[in-house]
Amino acid sequence: MGKVLLGLGITLLLPVLYVYLSVPTYSFKEPKPFSGEYLYNPYQDIRPELWKKYHFHCHSHKYFGLTNGRKSKEETIDSVYRALGYDHFGISDYMHINPHNAEKKDYIPAYEHGYGLIRKTHQICIGAKSVYWPDFPFMQNLNMKQHMINKLGERCRFVMPAHASFTKGYKKNDMMFLSNYRLLEVVNPFGNAIEHWDIALSNGHRVYALGNDDTHNINDEHEVCHNLTMVNTTDLDPEHVYEALDKGLCYAVEFDNWYYYPLTLEQKIHDARKLDYLTKAQLVGDTLFITTSAETMREVKFIGQDGKVLKTEENVATAHYVIQPEDHYVRTRIDLNGRHFLYLNPITRHPLPDIIDRRLDSINYAQTGLYWIIYAVALVAFIWYLFKITKEKKV
Secondary structure, three states: OHHHHHHHHHHHHHHHHHHHHOOOOEEEOOOOOOOOOEEEOOOOOOOHHHEEEEEOOEOOOOHHHOOOOOOOOHHHHHHHHHHOOOOEEOOOOEOOOOOOOOOOOOOOOEEEEOOOOOOOOOEEEEOOOOOOOOOOOOOOOHHHHHHHHHHHHOOOOEEEEOOOOHHHOOOOOHHHHOOOOOEEEEEOOOOOOHHHHHHHHHOOOOOEEEEOOOEOOOOOHHHOOOEEEEEEOOOOOHHHHHHHHHHOOEEEEEOOOOOOOOOOHHHHHHHHHOOOOEEEEEEEOOEEEEEEOOOOEEEEEEEOHHHOEEEEEEEEOEEEEEOOOOOOEEEEEEEOOOOOEEEEOOEEEEOOOOOOOOOOEEEOHHHHHHHHHHHHHHHHHHHHHHHHHHHHHHO
């Protein structure tokens, strides 16, 4: 029995060891802030009547409930989010692309990638073609996080680091170097990633914010309509939505902080259907003007490099900020009424109108080859040792 258990343990351990040891070693260039004469404003030509409510992170009942989907049936998810007035409510089960509503034109295949329990270094794969099964279930270093983003990006339209601050799955310093992703789950009920976002932006990564509920129990009114994403798109065709997300024609909404304002589902339905929205975020020369459908905005903050607040305006119908030559980026946080907060994507500096996103990662083939040789030698030595021990026991 001991030998059987040992053999079973080795059998289970070998794939994990392979995943960890097969990761190439990456070299990272020194990050630099946004710079240049050209200011890119994703909202310059928005059409306010085209805003649509989106939600990309929700779990249904799968794997006998082991993945914490509880009693969330697909049909119940549909009915709740439809009542809230959402235009799209995607299901992102763990390691599973849920085919529910696949026959509809607005269907966006998605799933949450990651096995990790202690450090949840997870990703939401939006527009997923297939599930990528390997993962690093235990601790992950920067190499592993970048490698996973790259591998997942080959199989989906967007790789979005999920609940980045939750269990410190992504360290703040990671955001200085990680690249090759466009979206970040900035607002999530398990922990917002505002600081992670500002660190990424301050180091020249053009990353846009999404907000999601991360719903596990659709029957619990406190789990729904915490956060959402507004997308400016002509219709619900996935390709048009992808294009809008890629350009930054979206913003995250923090809708309900249940700790301070525990709303009933009926109250959420009422408020969500009457939620005020962005009507203008326009650059006129170097001045940014902000308006919403609300008569007045309780507070508007313009935020720049390293998360520094550049200007605050209170109780205004229109807010404005003159972008300074030293501003590498400027993002806007709007407090509509003390409960609803809009996180607008940044205006960023670039050398040319045709933006080229900078990749910091590259595989260090020499170092990778050296490590793999060391691993191979260690494996051969271990097999030889086992063979020697077995032979001595026979003698």
